[in-house]
Protein backbone atom coordinates (compact mmCIF):
# COMPACT_ATOMS: atom_id res chain seq x y z
CA UNK A 1 0.00 0.00 0.00
CA UNK A 2 1.34 3.41 -0.88
CA UNK A 3 -0.52 6.61 -0.19
CA UNK A 4 -0.12 10.30 -0.71
CA UNK A 5 -1.65 12.24 2.14
CA UNK A 6 -2.09 15.65 0.52
CA UNK A 7 -4.92 16.65 2.81
CA UNK A 8 -3.45 15.50 6.10
CA UNK A 9 -4.94 17.51 8.92
CA UNK A 10 -2.86 15.98 11.71
CA UNK A 11 0.13 17.40 13.52
CA UNK A 12 2.53 15.66 15.87
CA UNK A 13 2.51 18.09 18.79
CA UNK A 14 4.14 16.46 21.83
CA UNK A 15 6.52 13.61 22.75
CA UNK A 16 7.60 11.82 25.93
CA UNK A 17 9.53 8.67 26.78
CA UNK A 18 10.39 6.41 29.70
CA UNK A 19 13.00 3.71 30.30
CA UNK A 20 13.27 1.39 33.31
CA UNK A 21 15.95 2.10 35.88
CA UNK A 22 18.02 -1.09 35.62
CA UNK A 23 20.91 -0.94 33.11
CA UNK A 24 22.21 -4.18 31.56
CA UNK A 25 25.64 -3.58 30.02
CA UNK A 26 27.56 -5.68 27.53
CA UNK A 27 29.95 -6.55 30.37
CA UNK A 28 26.99 -7.87 32.38
CA UNK A 29 26.05 -10.06 29.40
CA UNK A 30 29.61 -11.45 29.25
CA UNK A 31 28.82 -13.06 32.62
CA UNK A 32 25.62 -14.68 31.24
CA UNK A 33 26.66 -16.02 27.82
CA UNK A 34 29.76 -16.60 25.70
CA UNK A 35 30.09 -13.11 24.20
CA UNK A 36 32.17 -9.93 24.47
CA UNK A 37 31.60 -6.21 24.64
CA UNK A 38 33.75 -5.86 21.48
CA UNK A 39 31.64 -8.37 19.50
CA UNK A 40 28.35 -6.76 20.52
CA UNK A 41 29.51 -3.20 19.79
CA UNK A 42 31.10 -4.12 16.47
CA UNK A 43 28.15 -6.26 15.23
CA UNK A 44 25.28 -4.13 16.54
CA UNK A 45 26.37 -0.70 17.86
CA UNK A 46 24.71 -1.51 21.23
CA UNK A 47 26.52 -0.70 24.51
CA UNK A 48 23.75 -1.16 27.06
CA UNK A 49 20.00 -1.62 27.43
CA UNK A 50 17.35 -1.11 30.13
CA UNK A 51 15.51 -3.98 31.80
CA UNK A 52 12.13 -3.73 33.51
CA UNK A 53 11.78 -4.91 37.12
CA UNK A 54 9.98 -8.23 37.71
CA UNK A 55 6.79 -6.40 38.64
CA UNK A 56 7.05 -3.74 35.91
CA UNK A 57 5.13 -4.32 32.67
CA UNK A 58 4.49 -2.63 29.34
CA UNK A 59 1.44 -0.69 30.60
CA UNK A 60 3.56 0.76 33.45
CA UNK A 61 6.15 2.06 30.96
CA UNK A 62 3.36 3.51 28.77
CA UNK A 63 1.83 5.48 31.64
CA UNK A 64 5.22 6.92 32.59
CA UNK A 65 5.99 7.89 28.98
CA UNK A 66 2.69 9.77 28.78
CA UNK A 67 3.39 11.45 32.13
CA UNK A 68 6.73 12.58 30.70
CA UNK A 69 4.93 13.93 27.59
CA UNK A 70 2.47 15.84 29.78
CA UNK A 71 5.29 17.30 31.87
CA UNK A 72 7.31 18.37 28.82
CA UNK A 73 4.45 19.93 26.86
CA UNK A 74 1.76 20.82 29.46
CA UNK A 75 -0.79 18.73 27.59
CA UNK A 76 -4.40 18.25 28.79
CA UNK A 77 -5.38 14.58 28.65
CA UNK A 78 -9.10 15.22 29.17
CA UNK A 79 -9.81 15.72 25.47
CA UNK A 80 -7.83 12.75 24.09
CA UNK A 81 -10.25 10.72 21.99
CA UNK A 82 -8.19 7.65 21.03
CA UNK A 83 -5.19 5.71 22.41
CA UNK A 84 -3.16 3.43 20.14
CA UNK A 85 -0.48 1.23 21.74
CA UNK A 86 1.97 -0.63 19.54
CA UNK A 87 3.54 -3.55 21.40
CA UNK A 88 4.72 -7.11 20.90
CA UNK A 89 4.87 -7.60 24.67
CA UNK A 90 1.42 -6.74 26.05
CA UNK A 91 0.77 -7.37 29.75
CA UNK A 92 -1.81 -9.98 28.63
CA UNK A 93 -3.33 -11.10 25.29
CA UNK A 94 -6.38 -9.15 26.50
CA UNK A 95 -7.45 -6.75 27.90
CA UNK A 96 -5.35 -4.53 25.70
CA UNK A 97 -2.51 -2.42 27.08
CA UNK A 98 -4.29 0.58 25.56
CA UNK A 99 -7.44 -0.05 27.64
CA UNK A 100 -5.35 -0.26 30.83
CA UNK A 101 -3.43 2.90 29.95
CA UNK A 102 -6.77 4.61 29.19
CA UNK A 103 -8.01 3.63 32.67
CA UNK A 104 -4.85 4.65 34.53
CA UNK A 105 -4.64 8.01 32.80
CA UNK A 106 -8.31 8.66 33.59
CA UNK A 107 -9.22 9.37 29.97
CA UNK A 108 -12.74 10.15 28.83
CA UNK A 109 -15.17 7.21 28.67
CA UNK A 110 -15.81 8.07 25.02
CA UNK A 111 -12.13 7.72 24.03
CA UNK A 112 -11.26 4.61 22.00
CA UNK A 113 -8.35 2.29 22.86
CA UNK A 114 -6.63 -0.36 20.76
CA UNK A 115 -3.36 -2.32 20.66
CA UNK A 116 -1.71 -2.94 17.33
CA UNK A 117 0.66 -5.80 16.55
CA UNK A 118 3.22 -5.00 13.89
CA UNK A 119 6.43 -5.71 15.83
CA UNK A 120 9.12 -3.09 15.21
CA UNK A 121 7.04 -1.37 12.51
CA UNK A 122 4.12 -0.81 14.87
CA UNK A 123 4.88 2.72 16.04
CA UNK A 124 4.98 4.10 12.49
CA UNK A 125 1.79 2.17 11.63
CA UNK A 126 0.23 3.75 14.73
CA UNK A 127 1.20 7.23 13.58
CA UNK A 128 -0.39 6.58 10.17
CA UNK A 129 -3.57 5.33 11.86
CA UNK A 130 -3.70 8.43 14.06
CA UNK A 131 -3.32 10.61 10.98
CA UNK A 132 -6.15 8.69 9.24
CA UNK A 133 -8.48 8.98 12.26
CA UNK A 134 -7.86 12.72 12.51
CA UNK A 135 -7.84 13.54 8.80
CA UNK A 136 -11.13 11.63 8.36
CA UNK A 137 -12.52 13.75 11.22
CA UNK A 138 -13.30 10.78 13.48
CA UNK A 139 -10.91 12.09 16.16
CA UNK A 140 -9.16 15.31 17.14
CA UNK A 141 -6.45 14.12 19.58
CA UNK A 142 -4.82 10.70 19.46
CA UNK A 143 -2.09 9.31 21.71
CA UNK A 144 0.28 6.93 19.91
CA UNK A 145 2.51 4.86 22.19
CA UNK A 146 5.25 2.38 21.26
CA UNK A 147 6.22 0.29 24.29
CA UNK A 148 7.97 -2.98 25.04
CA UNK A 149 9.17 -5.16 27.88
CA UNK A 150 11.13 -7.45 25.56
CA UNK A 151 13.23 -8.71 28.48
CA UNK A 152 10.16 -10.76 29.52
CA UNK A 153 10.33 -12.80 26.28
CA UNK A 154 14.12 -12.84 25.86
CA UNK A 155 16.00 -16.11 26.38
CA UNK A 156 19.08 -15.10 28.39
CA UNK A 157 20.83 -18.36 27.45
CA UNK A 158 20.66 -17.52 23.72
CA UNK A 159 23.60 -15.25 22.87
CA UNK A 160 22.29 -14.53 19.39
CA UNK A 161 19.24 -12.67 20.76
CA UNK A 162 19.81 -11.71 24.41
CA UNK A 163 22.48 -9.16 23.53
CA UNK A 164 20.06 -7.22 21.36
CA UNK A 165 16.86 -6.34 23.19
CA UNK A 166 15.79 -3.79 25.79
CA UNK A 167 12.70 -2.29 27.43
CA UNK A 168 11.29 1.22 26.90
CA UNK A 169 8.26 3.31 25.95
CA UNK A 170 7.71 6.40 23.82
CA UNK A 171 4.51 8.39 23.35
CA UNK A 172 3.48 11.13 20.95
CA UNK A 173 0.35 13.22 20.70
CA UNK A 174 -1.16 13.70 17.24
CA UNK A 175 -3.81 16.38 16.99
CA UNK A 176 -6.03 18.10 14.47
CA UNK A 177 -4.23 20.95 12.68
CA UNK A 178 -4.96 21.79 9.06
CA UNK A 179 -2.42 24.66 8.96
CA UNK A 180 0.72 22.72 9.90
CA UNK A 181 0.18 19.01 9.20
CA UNK A 182 3.02 16.54 9.79
CA UNK A 183 2.17 13.74 7.37
CA UNK A 184 3.32 13.80 3.74
CA UNK A 185 3.46 10.31 2.24
CA UNK A 186 3.74 6.69 3.38
CA UNK A 187 4.44 3.20 2.07
CA UNK A 188 3.70 -0.12 3.79
CA UNK A 189 4.84 -3.56 2.65
CA UNK A 190 4.34 -7.09 4.01
CA UNK A 191 5.98 -10.45 3.34
CA UNK A 192 4.26 -13.06 5.49
CA UNK A 193 6.44 -15.83 4.03
CA UNK A 194 9.30 -14.44 6.16
CA UNK A 195 7.31 -14.71 9.41
CA UNK A 196 9.23 -17.81 10.47
CA UNK A 197 12.49 -15.82 10.75
CA UNK A 198 11.41 -13.75 13.78
CA UNK A 199 8.72 -14.86 16.21
CA UNK A 200 7.58 -15.49 19.74
CA UNK A 201 5.37 -18.55 20.12
CA UNK A 202 1.76 -18.20 21.22
CA UNK A 203 -1.05 -20.74 21.01
CA UNK A 204 -0.09 -22.31 17.65
CA UNK A 205 2.67 -24.83 17.07
CA UNK A 206 3.61 -23.55 13.61
CA UNK A 207 4.05 -20.41 11.52
CA UNK A 208 3.30 -20.55 7.79
CA UNK A 209 2.92 -24.33 8.13
CA UNK A 210 6.41 -24.75 9.61
CA UNK A 211 6.93 -26.08 13.16
CA UNK A 212 8.29 -23.57 15.69
CA UNK A 213 10.03 -23.57 19.04
CA UNK A 214 7.27 -23.22 21.65
CA UNK A 215 9.07 -21.71 24.64
CA UNK A 216 7.27 -18.37 24.71
CA UNK A 217 10.58 -16.63 23.96
CA UNK A 218 11.78 -14.53 21.05
CA UNK A 219 13.42 -16.61 18.31
CA UNK A 220 15.31 -14.98 15.45
CA UNK A 221 17.26 -15.97 12.37
CA UNK A 222 19.37 -12.83 12.55
CA UNK A 223 21.13 -13.18 9.22
CA UNK A 224 17.85 -13.58 7.30
CA UNK A 225 16.19 -10.68 9.12
CA UNK A 226 19.25 -8.53 8.45
CA UNK A 227 19.13 -9.26 4.70
CA UNK A 228 15.36 -8.76 4.40
CA UNK A 229 15.51 -5.47 6.33
CA UNK A 230 18.26 -4.00 4.14
CA UNK A 231 16.68 -5.24 0.91
CA UNK A 232 13.22 -3.90 1.82
CA UNK A 233 14.36 -0.41 2.83
CA UNK A 234 16.69 -0.04 -0.18
CA UNK A 235 13.84 -1.08 -2.50
CA UNK A 236 11.07 1.04 -0.93
CA UNK A 237 12.60 4.33 0.22
CA UNK A 238 13.85 5.92 -3.06
CA UNK A 239 10.48 5.49 -4.90
CA UNK A 240 8.59 6.84 -1.88
CA UNK A 241 10.72 10.00 -1.93
CA UNK A 242 10.61 10.23 -5.73
CA UNK A 243 6.78 10.39 -5.61
CA UNK A 244 7.26 13.71 -3.80
CA UNK A 245 9.98 14.84 -6.22
CA UNK A 246 12.63 14.23 -3.54
CA UNK A 247 15.86 12.27 -3.28
CA UNK A 248 17.43 10.84 -0.10
CA UNK A 249 19.77 13.85 -0.11
CA UNK A 250 16.78 16.12 0.56
CA UNK A 251 16.05 14.55 3.95
CA UNK A 252 17.09 16.48 7.05
CA UNK A 253 16.97 13.31 9.13
CA UNK A 254 16.43 9.56 8.73
CA UNK A 255 14.98 7.71 11.74
CA UNK A 256 14.81 3.99 11.00
CA UNK A 257 13.91 1.41 13.65
CA UNK A 258 17.07 1.08 15.77
CA UNK A 259 17.70 -2.65 15.35
CA UNK A 260 21.38 -2.75 14.49
CA UNK A 261 23.71 0.03 13.34
CA UNK A 262 25.06 -2.18 10.54
CA UNK A 263 21.60 -2.57 8.96
CA UNK A 264 21.29 1.22 8.91
CA UNK A 265 24.83 1.74 7.57
CA UNK A 266 24.13 -0.76 4.78
CA UNK A 267 20.88 1.01 3.83
CA UNK A 268 22.39 4.50 4.03
CA UNK A 269 25.42 3.65 1.93
CA UNK A 270 23.24 2.05 -0.77
CA UNK A 271 20.68 4.86 -1.06
CA UNK A 272 22.93 7.81 -0.27
CA UNK A 273 22.06 9.13 3.18
CA UNK A 274 25.04 10.27 5.29
CA UNK A 275 25.13 8.61 8.72
CA UNK A 276 25.23 12.07 10.38
CA UNK A 277 21.57 12.39 9.36
CA UNK A 278 20.53 9.25 11.27
CA UNK A 279 18.96 9.22 14.73
CA UNK A 280 19.74 5.88 16.44
CA UNK A 281 18.56 4.90 19.93
CA UNK A 282 20.04 1.41 20.34
CA UNK A 283 23.48 2.54 21.56
CA UNK A 284 22.11 3.14 25.07
CA UNK A 285 18.80 1.27 24.96
CA UNK A 286 19.34 -1.76 22.68
CA UNK A 287 16.67 -2.83 20.20
CA UNK A 288 13.43 -1.66 21.85
CA UNK A 289 11.16 -2.60 18.91
CA UNK A 290 8.05 -0.36 18.99
CA UNK A 291 9.76 2.16 21.28
CA UNK A 292 12.99 2.66 19.31
CA UNK A 293 11.77 5.41 16.97
CA UNK A 294 10.11 7.66 19.59
CA UNK A 295 13.20 7.23 21.82
CA UNK A 296 15.44 8.35 18.95
CA UNK A 297 13.14 11.30 18.15
CA UNK A 298 12.98 12.56 21.72
CA UNK A 299 16.70 12.23 22.34
CA UNK A 300 17.34 13.85 18.94
CA UNK A 301 15.15 16.80 19.91
CA UNK A 302 16.82 17.18 23.29
CA UNK A 303 20.27 17.09 21.64
CA UNK A 304 19.21 19.87 19.23
CA UNK A 305 19.59 17.61 16.17
CA UNK A 306 15.86 17.39 15.38
CA UNK A 307 14.22 20.76 14.82
CA UNK A 308 10.77 22.07 13.95
CA UNK A 309 10.33 22.12 10.17
CA UNK A 310 12.80 19.28 9.50
CA UNK A 311 11.91 16.82 6.75
CA UNK A 312 12.17 13.41 8.41
CA UNK A 313 11.76 9.86 7.13
CA UNK A 314 10.59 7.29 9.71
CA UNK A 315 11.09 3.61 8.73
CA UNK A 316 9.73 0.81 10.88
CA UNK A 317 10.52 -2.81 9.98
CA UNK A 318 10.43 -6.16 11.72
CA UNK A 319 8.67 -9.43 12.50
CA UNK A 320 6.03 -10.35 9.96
CA UNK A 321 7.95 -9.34 7.85
CA UNK A 322 6.34 -5.90 7.91
CA UNK A 323 7.60 -2.47 6.99
CA UNK A 324 6.24 1.07 6.95
CA UNK A 325 8.10 4.21 5.92
CA UNK A 326 6.43 7.56 6.49
CA UNK A 327 7.70 10.94 5.40
CA UNK A 328 6.85 13.70 7.86
CA UNK A 329 7.57 17.32 8.64
CA UNK A 330 8.65 17.60 12.32
CA UNK A 331 6.19 19.94 13.99
CA UNK A 332 7.17 20.17 17.67
Ligand code: UT7
Pocket residue numbers: 034035036039040043044120159160163221222223225226229259260263287289317318319
Ligand atom coordinates in the same frame (compact mmCIF):
# COMPACT_ATOMS: atom_id res chain seq x y z
O1 UT7 B 1 14.08 -5.61 15.49
C1 UT7 B 1 13.71 -6.67 14.70
C2 UT7 B 1 14.63 -6.84 13.60
N1 UT7 B 1 15.83 -7.52 14.04
C3 UT7 B 1 16.95 -7.23 13.47
O2 UT7 B 1 16.99 -6.37 12.64
C4 UT7 B 1 18.17 -8.07 13.79
C5 UT7 B 1 18.88 -8.37 12.51
N2 UT7 B 1 20.10 -9.19 12.67
C6 UT7 B 1 21.16 -8.76 13.33
O3 UT7 B 1 21.16 -7.70 13.93
C7 UT7 B 1 22.40 -9.60 13.26
O4 UT7 B 1 22.17 -10.67 12.38
C8 UT7 B 1 22.88 -10.17 14.63
C9 UT7 B 1 23.42 -9.04 15.47
C10 UT7 B 1 21.72 -10.87 15.32
C11 UT7 B 1 24.00 -11.17 14.41
O5 UT7 B 1 25.08 -10.54 13.69
P1 UT7 B 1 25.69 -11.24 12.41
O6 UT7 B 1 26.81 -10.40 11.97
O7 UT7 B 1 24.58 -11.51 11.44
O8 UT7 B 1 26.28 -12.56 13.02
P2 UT7 B 1 26.03 -14.07 12.55
O9 UT7 B 1 24.66 -14.51 12.96
O10 UT7 B 1 26.40 -14.18 11.11
O11 UT7 B 1 27.08 -14.82 13.44
C12 UT7 B 1 28.49 -14.68 13.24
C13 UT7 B 1 29.22 -15.48 14.29
C14 UT7 B 1 28.67 -16.89 14.47
O12 UT7 B 1 29.75 -17.75 14.73
P3 UT7 B 1 30.31 -18.71 13.54
O13 UT7 B 1 29.15 -19.53 13.10
O14 UT7 B 1 30.79 -17.75 12.47
O15 UT7 B 1 31.41 -19.46 14.22
C15 UT7 B 1 27.82 -16.81 15.71
O16 UT7 B 1 27.71 -18.02 16.40
O17 UT7 B 1 29.06 -14.84 15.58
C16 UT7 B 1 28.60 -15.81 16.53
N3 UT7 B 1 27.77 -15.10 17.51
C17 UT7 B 1 28.29 -14.47 18.57
N4 UT7 B 1 29.53 -14.33 19.02
C18 UT7 B 1 29.72 -13.61 20.14
C19 UT7 B 1 26.43 -14.93 17.49
N5 UT7 B 1 26.06 -14.20 18.57
C20 UT7 B 1 27.18 -13.91 19.24
C21 UT7 B 1 27.43 -13.19 20.41
N6 UT7 B 1 28.71 -13.06 20.83
N7 UT7 B 1 26.46 -12.59 21.12
